[in-house]
Amino acid sequence: SDKQPVTVQLVAAKDFAGNPVVSPPSLTWTMDWSQDHQGPEVTKLQSTTHPTFVTDTFETGLGEWRTFGQNGAKVEIDATTAGAGTHSVGLTQQKQGSPMAAYMTTSTFTLESYPVISFDYRLDPSVKLDLVVRMTNGNEYPICFTDNPSGAVGAIRNAVADGTWRHATVEVTQFLRQRQTQGTLEVAALYLTDRNQMDNPVGARARFDNL
Numbered sequence: 001s002d003k004q005p006v007t008v009q010l011v012a013a014k015d016f017a018g019n020p021v022v023s024p025p026s027l028t029w030t031m032d033w034s035q036d037h038q039g040p041e042v043t044k045l046q047s048t049t050h051p052t053f054v055t056d057t058f059e060t061g062l063g064e065w066r067t068f069g070q071n072g073a074k075v076e077i078d079a080t081t082a083g084a085g086t087h088s089v090g091l092t093q094q095k096q097g098s099p100m101a102a103y104m105t106t107s108t109f110t111l112e113s114y115p116v117i118s119f120d121y122r123l124d125p126s127v128k129l130d131l132v133v134r135m136t137n138g139n140e141y142p143i144c145f146t147d148n149p150s151g152a153v154g155a156i157r158n159a160v161a162d163g164t165w166r167h168a169t170v171e172v173t174q175f176l177r178q179r180q181t182q183g184t185l186e187v188a189a190l191y192l193t194d195r196n197q198m199d200n201p202v203g204a205r206a207r208f209d210n211l
Contacts, residue, residue, distance in 0.1 A: 002033045053114040054105055056211040058087045063211075065089050068101035068191050073206075075102045083120030083165050083209030091192070093204040100129065100200045101193035104211060108136060111185035115173040120209040123161035127204050128196075131156065133172060134189040141176055148196040153179060165209075 009026035056063040058077055067075050071094060078090035093100045123129070128147040134140045144152035145168075146161045154175030156168050176185050194200055 002031055005030050051113070053109045054107075054211055056089070056104075057085055058082075058089050058209060059085050062089060064103060064105045064107060066103050068099070068103050068193065071095045071098035072101035072193075073099075078207055081122065081165075081207060083122070083167075085209075088120075088122070088207045088209040091206045091208070093200045093202050096202050097198055099193045099195075099198050100127070100204065100206070101191060104190040104192065106189045109187050111173045111176060111187060116169060116171050117190070117211075118167075118169040119211040120165055120167050121159075122163065122165045122207040124205050125161055125163055127161045127200055127206050128194045129192050129206060130195050131170070132191050132193055132195070133176065133187055134191070135176075135180070136186040136188045137180075139180065141179060142195055143170060143172065143175060145192070147194050150196060 005028055007026060007028045010021065010024040012024065013021045054063065056065070062075065062077060065075050067073060073091035074094050076090055076092075078088045079086060082088045091100060091102050117131070123146060130145045130147040130152065131143045132140055133143065142152045144155040144159075146159050149155060154170070154172075156170045159168055160166060173185060192206075
């Protein structure tokens with residue numbers, strides 16, 4: 001309870017020879033909730049059966065997220081809203097008629113090892129974006145997010161741009177293996193962009209979290 005003393009004491013301990021601790025240590029302090037100003041951080045979990053290639057929570061930085069090209073989206077940490085925690089990454093359309101584009105990662109990985117992409121998102125109403133997978137062989141495969149599905153190899157189901165936080169998960173391998181039937185599916189980069197009309201208005205915003 002707040003303002004109450006808390007005592008922690010070692011009850012018993014001994015070494016490998018069986019010799020006990022002569023004077024078990026103890027520690028006493030007074031609980032003061034007013035000094036607690038920071039919530040817990042999101043924990044990174046390492047799994048031998050389901051490893052994660054990228055874990056971006058944006059609590060300590062942007063990771064590999066950055067502007068795509070000269071006139072792509074402005075990419076910055078957003079401390080005003082988050083899918084979880086206190087920070088997210090914000091993408092802002094900078095120039096009319098230019099793609100609202102940003103890299104998510106430019107590190108190479110294989111889809112056989114990491115087939116699923118999962119993230120939280122909050123898009124301004126009517127923002128149009130797609131996820132593009134660039135392979136190391138130079139091929140690029142767009143996956144429809146909220147843009148026009150024309151030319152896409154697949155789609156992220158039930159994606160909505162309505163200004164609220166939502167979650168998306170897509171298994172990319174199922175789409176790309178149909179196009180690249182031989183060899184390893186080796187990815188060179190993932191990025192977001194509006195592929196078709198590039199008609200997101202200047203100032204349009206998209207936020208992402210927990211990639």
